[in-house]
Amino acid sequence: MLQVDVSKRLGELTVEAAFTSDGRVTGLFGASGAGKTSLINMIAGLLRPDVGTISIDGEILDDAAAGTHVAVHRRRIGYVFQDARLFPHLDVRRNLDYGRRMNRLAEDAALWRRVTDLLDISHLLDRRPGKLSGGERQRVALGRALLSQPRLLLLDEPLGSLDEERKEEILPYLVRLRDEAGIPMVYVSHDPSEMRKLATQIAMIQHGRVTAFGGGEVLPAAHAPV
Numbered sequence: 200m201l202q203v204d205v206s207k208r209l210g211e212l213t214v215e216a217a218f219t220s221d222g223r224v225t226g227l228f229g230a231s232g233a234g235k236t237s238l239i240n241m242i243a244g245l246l247r248p249d250v251g252t253i254s255i256d257g258e259i260l261d262d263a264a265a266g267t268h269v270a271v272h273r274r275r276i277g278y279v280f281q282d283a284r285l286f287p288h289l290d291v292r293r294n295l296d297y298g299r300r301m302n303r304l305a306e307d308a309a310l311w312r313r314v315t316d317l318l319d320i321s322h323l324l325d326r327r328p329g330k331l332s333g334g335e336r337q338r339v340a341l342g343r344a345l346l347s348q349p350r351l352l353l354l355d356e357p358l359g360s361l362d363e364e365r366k367e368e369i370l371p372y373l374v375r376l377r378d379e380a381g382i383p384m385v386y387v388s389h390d391p392s393e394m395r396k397l398a399t400q401i402a403m404i405q406h407g408r409v410t411a412f413g414g415g416e417v418l419p420a421a422h423a424p425v
């Protein structure tokens with residue numbers, strides 16, 4: 200279970216968010232500038248809250264009052280960005296293996312096969328990122344995050360840089376991830392239809408605050424502005 204109760208001043212905006220999520224996919228939904236990325240950067244450990252706590256399954260990752268701040272690489276949290284951020288000089292195989300090596304995890308052939316099958320990327324292993332489509336790059340980025348065996352996966356607009364066709368190509372993989380990988384996810388998007396398809400719990404973020412938390416009913420009606 201992910202518990203977040205934090206406050207952080209960022210220039211004009213104060214992100215002040217509290218929510219508890221035991222869902223498989225927690226959606227952070229809100230307009231541009233609402234504070235979604237800042238919030239997941241706090242969960243990732245990239246940003247330190249001014250006040251408050253973050254914990255996963257009872258383990259405290261941040262406690263501002265106690266001076267606790269677990270370092271990014273010790274959180275066992277995977278992060279997939281809008282742009283895949285693969286290493287251009289490494290082929291897909293080495294990109295995929297990066298998280299495992301950084302975390303000093305033993306090789307796990309069964310996990311490798313499961314992840315590469317799930318994301319349908321086994322035929323891409325010898326290619327460099329420059330020779331992949333945007334959708335393939337994002338699938339490799341997801342694979343790299345999964346192979347680092349995270350206990351939580353953060354996805355910040357992973358479909359944001361893709362056109363509609365590519366989004367439709369990737370969405371089923373994300374749904375499979377949700378239903379088969381067993382890793383809880385926090386999914387940031389400003390697209391209500393993506394949220395409806397993926398999120399099992401949704402936090403509506405407006406001006407740095409969680410203004411609603413629940414199911415699809417917290418989303419605006421189709422086509423309404425955020």
Ligand SMILES: Nc1ncnc2c1ncn2[C@@H]1O[C@H](COP(=O)(O)OP(=O)(O)OP(=O)(O)O)[C@@H](O)[C@H]1O
Nearest residue numbers: 209210211212229230231232233234235236237238
């Ligand atoms: N380090 C910082 N210093 C000052 N202001 C910041 C800082 N980081 C973010 N902000 C501001 O905080 C606000 C929230 O940014 P954030 O990236 O979290 O929003 P977002 O909801 O993820 O938006 P988007 O969907 O456009 O990525 C923005 O107005 C941004 O300019």
